[in-house]
Amino acid sequence: MxxxxxxxxxxxPALTTGEQTLxxxxxxxxxxxxxxxxxxxxxxxxxxxxxxxxxxxxxxxxxxxxxxxxxxxxxxxxxxxxxxxxxxxxxxxxxxxxxxxxxxxxxxxxxxxxxxxxxxxxxxxxxxxxxxxxxxxxxxxxxxxxxxxxxxxxxxxxxxxxxxxxxxxxxxGLRWGQIRRAEAAGYGPGNVTLIATPLYSNTTLVVVIPTLARGGHLVMMSKFDTRGYLELAQKHRATHTMLVPVQYQRLMDYADFDRYDLSSFTFKACTSAPFNAALKAQVLQRWPGGLTEYYGMTEGGGSCILYCHLFPNKLHTVGQPAEGHEIRLIDEDGKELPREPELMGELVGRSPSMMMGYQNQPEKTREAEWFDAEGRRFIRTGDVGRFDADGFLILMDRRKDMVISGGFNIYPSDLEAELRQHPAVADVAVVGVPSKEWGETPVAFVVRKAGSTDDAESIRAWMNGRVGKTQRLHALRFIDELPRSAIGKILKRELRETYSET
The missing domain is CATH 3.40.50.980 (Rossmann fold)
Structure with a gap:
């Protein structure tokens, strides 16, 4: 092509990095x-x-x-x-x-x-x-x-x-399926895709490949920074972009954001990490062009799409299953659950976009697969979620991140959403840590907003007064910045290790 x-x-123009264009x-x-x-x-x-x-x-x-x-x-x-x-x-x-x-x-x-x-x-x-x-x-x-x-x-x-x-x-075959869907997203001659995520990530490749296959112009940043991104977007009249939530947050927090001309944008996408509803709403309000959230895994399986600009009342969800994608719920024993509103389970997905397997790891491949009664292959996500009455998927947490305290399931995302309501909290992650009394207990790591003088104990007391007894935080610690991967995923394992070392 x-x-x-x-x-x-x-x-x-096909490719641009800095001042070099091919x-x-x-x-x-x-x-x-x-x-x-x-x-x-x-x-x-x-x-x-x-x-x-x-x-x-x-x-x-x-x-x-x-x-x-x-x-x-x-x-x-x-x-x-x-x-x-x-x-x-x-x-x-x-x-x-x-x-x-x-x-x-x-x-x-x-x-x-x-x-x-x-x-x-x-x-x-x-x-x-x-x-x-x-x-x-x-x-x-x-x-x-x-x-x-x-x-x-x-x-x-x-x-x-x-x-x-x-x-x-x-x-x-998987990549060709993505190219076939590219025209609907407006990829083609004349489109300018600005990327600021690394090329080793599937997050990036899902926009790089359609851009080039359809004859668009790919503009790359080797490393993301807010001012540099906005200057490139304005200079090249960018029409398409893929960013992760932490990048959207940094752009929205940038004091000069509204001074840049971003009127050329028609397609903005987000994936790879939880994208909170308040941030989606802010992007819709301040940044021209549509906003699309994709939920899925690099392994493939079932994906969901939320067209935020079309469903502003569903920003708390990750949308509906994409065309040709099927998502089901299973319980902890791997048995399929009926798809009823508010019924919660692990998500498994099936679609034309599924990995062939893990390289040289057949056992890991088998662990990632689930088969229905007819023998059809699905990919296990490890995520827990539920569908609302309109068929929109609401994510809870990674199954491994769920905290089981005194026999009760605690979803860190619920606690994180509540903590974000506190005026001193800029960012937060909740993890489960070992407890002799309860098995596990939740601990919050909080990034304070600039200028805040609230102490950790007062925020914890505020939080524990708003949640049920089983959800109360055992501890709350301040942290300068949450550890994240290059594509914005919070590294909760590192937070658990940090807590256990002190």
Whole structure:
């Protein structure tokens, strides 16, 4: 599809990072060179390359070039430890690892293994091969390959919030399904997609791939900051974006937000972490264009969509199941529950967008699957939720984050929503910690609003006076900033560990 756009609109911008822009003709030629070079090195369809770098034009061209050669891509998180990079590279079976200078310095060659070829995407060196030296001559073209529906497209490693990252294998069929839906979201020639989330995240790829497949212009930030994002949006007349909730919050909190001209936006999306109703309402009020929230997992399964601009009275939900997606509820024993309003259970989903499985981990794959009475395969989300009378899904919590205190189920999201009502609370996370008396008990970590002088005990007393006896907080601690992954997920495991260490 990119080659087609290169023929139809050769001079149209395809990729921009900073002051560097590649047209579709330039991008297509670079993709050809990369694919031809990978084939020259003996890589064949089904092989994998790994990338550990920050977002830029060369990264995207490399990703697309690998696909053109029939390879799968394993984009790795730069925030991973050197040992994790080595483990993930080996797990993916990657023979080539592409890095930029900061990440190459953080990952010694002996970590990635002697059989892995290290190439610098940014043409830096320090012992590794430079991209410009590795590439085949200009004009090189690859041998065409034929790909099937189930051919691996990428291996995305989970963020590691629950331990060692697992490789989630996506197929070309899954990605093609996303491309087919892109036209309805307004992707096409003339659209400008601004991204400020990392390229190793599925959150980012679900807008990157449709943008390029439909001939749009992709503008990338290597690292998000509020002022830089707004300046780029205004400069490029951005029409589309994907942000995570913490980024929306920072933009809404930015004092000069309303001074920027954002009237070009038609499509704003959000996913990856809980998006509270008050923040959605604020974005709708202050930022032109529609706002769409997606609920789902990198593993795929069932997804929900909430068109916030069309259903302003449903902002407390994550919307309804997407077309062709089925979501059911199961109990703790894995038995299906009737879909009745307010009945709560773990969510399992089925759709054309489902992972092939976890790379080299068949047991983990089986643990993630659930089969109905007819033997149809669903993916378990680990989330607890319920449907309202109109079929909109209300999320409660991750099942593993639910606190069981004295035999009662306590949902941290309920306590967090209540705590946000306090005028001194800017951000909050509630976790369960061990208790000799109750088994578990809830503890809140609170980020205070600037200028607040309220002490922790007064906020805890205020909170405990508003909830039932079983929901009362055992402790409340102030924290400067909640620990989050690169795509905005609160790392509750780290909070539990922080509490247990003191």
């Amino acid at each position: 990119i080659a087609g756009h290169a023929r139809q609109q050769p001079d149209a 047209s579709y003709a330039q991008l297509d030629a670079l993709i050809d060179r990369i694919a031809a070079t990978l084939q020259r090195d003996g890589l064949t369809p089904g092989d994998t390359i790994a990338i550990d770098a920050f977002a830029n034009n060369a990264y995207v061209a490399l990703f697309m070039g690998a696909l053109r050669a029939g390879l799968a891509v394993a984009p790795l998180a730069p925030s991973s430890t050197p040992a994790q990079i080595g483990t993930m590279t080996g797990d993916a079976g990657a023979r080539h690892l592409f890095l930029d200078a900061p990440n190459a310095a953080a990952v010694p060659a002996d970590i990635t293994g002697h059989g892995v070829r290290r190439i610098r995407l940014d043409d830096s060196t320090d012992g590794d091969e430079r991209l410009s030296d590795w590439l085949a001559p200009e004009g090189a073209r690859p041998t065409p390959v034929t790909l099937g529906w189930t051919h691996p497209f990428n291996i995305i490693y989970s963020s590691g919030t629950t331990g060692t990252p697992k490789g989630i294998v996506h197929s070309h």
